[in-house]
Amino acid sequence: MPSTQTTTPPPNLRVGIIGAGPAGLGAAIEFAKLPFVDVRVYEQARELREVGAGISIQHNTWRMLDVFGVYENIDQRDLFRPADGHAVQHRNGRTGELVLSKGQEGTPERYLSARALRSVLQKALLKGVDKSKLRLSSRLVEITDLPSGAFFLRFEDGLTDEVDLLVGADGVRSVVRQFIYPDHQLKYIGTTAYRALADADDILSIPGFPDSVTFWHGPNDRFYTCNLNNNVYEIAARVPQTPDTAPVSWGQDASVEEFRWRYKDFSPMLQSVLGKIKEVKKFALFAGPRLSRVVSHGSIALIGDASHPLSGAFGAGAGFALEDVYVLTRAVKWAHDRGLPIGEGLELFDRVRAPHYADMYTILDGYGKSDVAVKETASFDEAVSLIVADKWNDDHQWLYHYNVEEVWRKAYEAEDARRAKGDGSVAHGDVASSRL
Secondary structure, three states: OOOOOOOOOOOOEEEEEEOOOHHHHHHHHHHOOOOOEEEEEEOOOOOOOOOOOEEEEOHHHHHHHHHHOOHHHOOHHHOEOOOOOOOEEEEEOOOOOEEEEEOOOOOOHHHOOEEEEHHHHHHHHHOOOOHHHEEOOOOEEEEEEOOOOOEEEEEOOOOEEEEOEEEEOOOOOOHHHHHHOOOOOOEEEEEEEEEEEEEHHHHHOOOOOOOOOEEEEOOOOEEEEEEOOOOEEEEEEEEEOOOOOOOOOEEEEOOOHHHHHHHOOOOHHHHHHHHOOOEEEEEEEEEOOOOOOOEEOOOEEEOHHHOOOOOOHHHOHHHHHHHHHHHHHHHHHHHHHOOOOHHHHHHHHHHHHHHHHHHHHHHHHHHHHHHHHHHOOOOHHHHHHHHHHHHOOOOOOHHHHOOHHHHHHHHHHHHHHHHHHOOOOOOOHHHHOOOO
16 A cells, blocks of 8 residues: 655755845846745845945846846946947056056957946845845844854844854855854055036037046056946945044935045046045945955855955946855855755855955055055156056956856856765865866
């Protein structure tokens, strides 16, 4: 007589995502595609709104948006792409001379770099998220490691939860990262970013002003101008300040006069740009040392800015965050499909992403050496030439064309092969060299 006993399916993997920026929203989209996952997202803000101005959507970011199925959520009319197809231009701030124009040879038209208001990307990702899984006004205040291997979460409003996999997508000031690395300290880097908006019609009325994505360089300062479409123009500056004068909160109101004086040696055309500004906010920039690992406890993973507490370098943070999501969700599925503990998948995730961020910190170390050399130059123009040659060469262009899908495929195939042979060794360096 056939048995009537039924097998109880294993409970769903409870995934808690802390933070609803690009990393958190991307993770919500991709985890929701896994039938064995029960995902929820917690965000401390009362409403989802992007603070800031523009964002670059680079080749690798577009590719991830395609993979996640949200590419079409972006209206192309909300994007600015220069008419000549360049990605970015570099000009001498004193003379306006074009020093370097970065093209996009080999990039599919669909993935050409674009600039947009940050809210454009956020809304595109949000459209792909099940809103019933997103809880706002939820500030995480306590994480407790339970004997079962799960985590007890307590939020400021009294809400509690228990999760099997905790994903820290909570930005540079990550609470989850602080739980893993209690001694990790962020420090003000001595620079405050000013992000300003103006009417594009006003900016483009200035004689000779290029409608391009442009860095205007000086020996000690630079600023950035770019059209964001829909009659919005962005002007951004980074200004050295002492720790006692640096703002603490993110996105304080500011004025042009706080930084205009630093550009007194720049061209009259750029002085006119500063005079067209309508709104300014300032953002103190903090950074911390590189993390040796982006996983912990066998069931915690850090993604986005939480995993690499930089100060906004490279202009592709959203793309890096979505690459994190891609590898993390596929590593979790890889472990599940093979009947392995979730921690095995997280180890594989770490072997792919931690070396990637180590390479980024190496690039920044090179920037520091360049800054020392610039201080030894005698003239404005000589300093600009050195800055552009050292910091804007092709040595780190691989970041924007990094093929995370291929890197992930090679990583899991190598791990499967290792396990099939019963080889107990793990070649951590194999992934780090895969810049595809």
